[in-house]
Amino acid sequence: MTIISPTETVAFLDLAAMHAPIRDQLTQAWNNALTSSAFVGGEAVDAFEKQWADYCGTAHCVGVANGTDSLELILTALDIRPGDEVIVPANTFVATAEAVVRVGATPVFVDVDPDTLLITPEYLWSAISARTKAVMVVHLYGQVAEMDRIVAAAEAANIHVIEDAAQAHGATFNGTKAGAFGVAGSFSFYPGKNLGALGDAGAVVTDDPVLAEQIRSLANHGRGSHLLHTAVGRNSRLDGLQAAMLGIKLRHLDEWNRHRRAVHRVYRDAFVGSRVKTLATLEAGEPVHHLEVIRVPDRDRLIAGLSERGVETGIHYAHPCHKQPGFSRFDRDRLPVAETAADHQLSLPMHPTLELQRAEAVAQLVLELL
Ligand SMILES: Cc1ncc(COP(=O)(O)O)c(C=O)c1O
Incomplete structure (x- = not known):
């Protein structure tokens, strides 16, 4: 006998219930943003970037517009381009592969472990060629893949490890947080994620100061300074409003x-x-x-x-x-x-x-x- 009554529904996800206890704080932050008018970038973005880097255990965080851009920006900053191959697990949200194709590189799809449905070091090895530049390790469903052996395999093959941690905010492996293993970790803060904004948002975390600065510049029209565009970039900045919401929800x-x-x-x-x-x-x-x-x-x-x-x-x-x-x-x-x-x-x-x-x-x- 089941205890779900025929009139009851069980929601897949209930954002309204999650937000109800913190509604006043979210509203207050919204009002503060209206007052400060810091809608793109600004103090709330700086503060959240620092909090998210600290939380993940990385030296840097760059807030961006969403978790697909963050993947693409990492690939671009690593100079991954047409002719290069990037290994991608076949079982992932399409954005992981999309980012690879958007930079002109070739996604090489590999199978996943039958018990975890995650990429394994063995599948990674099986797909490495002379053209392989990186692997996108996706911590799908909230579980960090076997990062000790994956990082060792990637180091031996001299390829970059990029973590797609869009579904793994706060997940750990051997005590290290998702996003802190590879050259860079990518997060989505799409509203339904474990840490979600009230709209689209994303971030890159990394220990590499040069990579962080490159990504920050690429996401801000390739700016070297306000009036100087040192690279052909794009617009993928984090909204002040979203950063403020994320800072509250991170608690x-x-x-x-x-x-x-x-x-x-x-x-x-x-x-x-x-x-x-x-x-x-x-x-x-x-x-x-x-x-x-x-x-x-x-x-x-x-x-x-x-x-x-x-x-x-x-x-x-x-x-x-x-x-x-x-x-x-x-x-x-x-x-x-x-x-x-x-x-x-x-x-x-x-x-x-x-x-x-x-x-x-x-x-x-x-x-x-x-
Ligand atoms: C595994 C994975 N990668 C990338 C993304 C892309 O994130 P966004 O929707 O913020 O662009 C998502 C989000 O759905 C995801 O689940």
């Missing part, structure tokens, strides 16, 4: 991530011994469960059954990148794990205000509907 990130872990434990324990395959957690890691991804034999039937009972779900992702029509020219190999996962994976409700009993009820409903 709650650890507590929100703790709750996500508790929700994950409820799901994981409920599915032990069932036909539901949950994601494995790497021993040295502490994930932040951006998404609660499960794999089941008949995904579409389960989604329909849950929807009928008011439980919202998502699919992350229904097509691996190399099978997306826009990327078909880069589709070179069969990548069986990513392809099979795409047919079976779905994401259950997961957010910091999801009550544990409701997660338990969703889990029981999943088991009933299987």
Whole structure:
């Protein structure tokens, strides 16, 4: 018997509930921005950049407009260009690959581990060629990939490690935070992320002062100084308003991530011994469960059954990148794990205000509907 009543809905994500307890602070920050008129850049951006670098354990943070631009800006600053190859896991949001194609380089898609659905050092090795310049390590679903062995492999191959940490704010591996392993880490603060703005926003973190300055300049029309444009850049700056919102929300990130872990434990324990395959957690890691991804034999039937009972779900992702029509020219190999996962994976409700009993009820409903 399930305890979800037919009239109740279980939201996939509930931003309004997350913001309700901090609404006054957000409104106050909004009012401050109106008063100061520092809408692009300014004190709030400087303050948030410092806070985010400190939080991630890196020397620098450059706020940018979104998490796709941050990837593209890193690639551009590293001078990755046409003729270069960048290794990308096939199971990721398309933005990871998009950034590579936007700089004119070639994404070389690789398969993912069957238990974590993350890139592994073995897949990385298998794709390295004389043209490889970098690997995009995606800490998908909130879990940091096996960074000790991945960084060692990349160092041995003399290629850059770029971290796409868009789904991994605060996740750690051997105690180090996502974003702090590679030459640079990229974050998205899209509203639904573990740390989300109230609109689009993103950031690059890095220990390299030269790279940080280059990215800051590229994101600000290639400025060397106010009137001097030393490079052909673009406009990808962080809004003062968004930085102010992010600064307030950052105070709650650890507590929100703790709750996500508790929700994950409820799901994981409920599915032990069932036909539901949950994601494995790497021993040295502490994930932040951006998404609660499960794999089941008949995904579409389960989604329909849950929807009928008011439980919202998502699919992350229904097509691996190399099978997306826009990327078909880069589709070179069969990548069986990513392809099979795409047919079976779905994401259950997961957010910091999801009550544990409701997660338990969703889990029981999943088991009933299987
Ligand atoms: C893994 C991954 N990479 C990159 C991005 C792109 O971020 P944004 O939407 O801020 O451009 C996202 C966001 O959806 C993502 O999930």
